[in-house]
Amino acid sequence: MGLLGTSVSLLGVLLAVLGYLVWTGVDLGPLNPLAQMVKPYLEKVSTEEPPERLFTTHQLSKYTGKSGSPGLYLGILGKVFDVKKGKKHYGPKGGYSFFAGRDGTRAFVTGDFTEAGLVDNVDGLVPRDLIGIKEWIQMYEKEYKYVGKLIGRYYNDEGNPTKELLDVEDKMKAAHSEKNAEEELKKTFPPCNSMYTKEDGAKVFCSKKSGGIERDWVGVPRKLYKPGSDRYRCACVKNTGPPAGDPGADQHKDRGDLDNPLVKEYDGCASDDTVCRT
Numbered sequence: 001m002g003l004l005g006t007s008v009s010l011l012g013v014l015l016a017v018l019g020y021l022v023w024t025g026v027d028l029g030p031l032n033p034l035a036q037m038v039k040p041y042l043e044k045v046s047t048e049e050p051p052e053r054l055f056t057t058h059q060l061s062k063y064t065g066k067s068g069s070p071g072l073y074l075g076i077l078g079k080v081f082d083v084k085k086g087k088k089h090y091g092p093k094g095g096y097s098f099f100a101g102r103d104g105t106r107a108f109v110t111g112d113f114t115e116a117g118l119v120d121n122v123d124g125l126v127p128r129d130l131i132g133i134k135e136w137i138q139m140y141e142k143e144y145k146y147v148g149k150l151i152g153r154y155y156n157d158e159g160n161p162t163k164e165l166l167d168v169e170d171k172m173k174a175a176h177s178e179k180n181a182e183e184e185l186k187k188t189f190p191p192c193n194s195m196y197t198k199e200d201g202a203k204v205f206c207s208k209k210s211g212g213i214e215r216d217w218v219g220v221p222r223k224l225y226k227p228g229s230d231r232y233r234c235a236c237v238k239n240t241g242p243p244a245g246d247p248g249a250d251q252h253k254d255r256g257d258l259d260n261p262l263v264k265e266y267d268g269c270a271s272d273d274t275v276c277r278t
């Protein structure tokens with residue numbers, strides 16, 4: 001090695017030592033101004049996010065937290081999280097160790113923790129399950145560190161989402177909209193209370209809290225049909241004031257939502273009965 005090479009190496013070592021000392025916050029006396037100059041660069045390097053990692057199924061399978069493993073990771077819908085913080089759950093001795101080192105998306109909502117159940121496909125799951133998976137992902141995003149993506153069903157080998165992921169995400173959005181619409185509908189048509197006695201069989205009735213919807217009216221029990229279907233549920237229907245769709249109406253029949261076309265009376269139950277047999 002020539003003189004130049006030696007000097008460059010020495011400079012490298014000096015900078016490394018200086019860097020380390022700045023890093024650890026040591027007072028460098030006369031070298032402090034130099035330390036202040038390099039500090040912003042060191043900070044930039046240290047705060048930069050590590051690049052997102054792509055995992056193969058095989059690579060992820062090593063992250064079980066067992067001794068000698070490189071860490072404790074799990075995947076859900078192709079997103080990989082470092083769950084070391086939750087070692088008591090996911091580590092080898094934890095009750096949920098089967099989630100470690102793999103993407104067991106489906107089991108998060110089916111509760112099937114067998115090998116056949118711990119899989120990443122969500123085919124045939126109902127909208128409520130897809131919402132459940134989304135909520136689990138949100139939990140991991142909040143509580144654990146996201147480390148990368150799993151190449152396979154949901155991400156290709158360049159880390160881009162696959163059509164399958166985009167389809168699942170669309171279904172999740174649709175499931176959310178459906179749930180919100182149902183919740184809105186529940187405010188207008190709160191579910192009825194129900195009771196069962198041996199003598200009278202099943203009965204439905206309304207109260208100011210039925211269906212978990214607190215309100216200042218009671219309403220009367222009616223069948224509320226699903227649009228375009230012959231399926232219905234019991235709803236407490238407001239039977240005074242303007243209809244819900246037109247709350248400020250000056251002129252109304254003072255029948256609340258009784259005239260809504262999706263609302264039908266129970267057979268054998270008078271219009272103003274507050275309890276109906278089903």
Ligand code: HEM
Nearest residue numbers: 083086089090095096099107108109110111112139143144
């Ligand atoms: C589909 C079924 C279930 C799944 C997928 C599931 C999944 C999980 C997961 C992933 C965790 C760890 C959460 C974290 O990282 O903080 C957890 C924690 C826990 N689970 Fe479950 N679980 C299920 C059913 C149950 C049931 C039925 C019970 C009780 C009878 C239960 C009781 C608990 C308890 C007590 C904790 C610990 C909470 C804590 O320490 O913060 N789980 N569960």
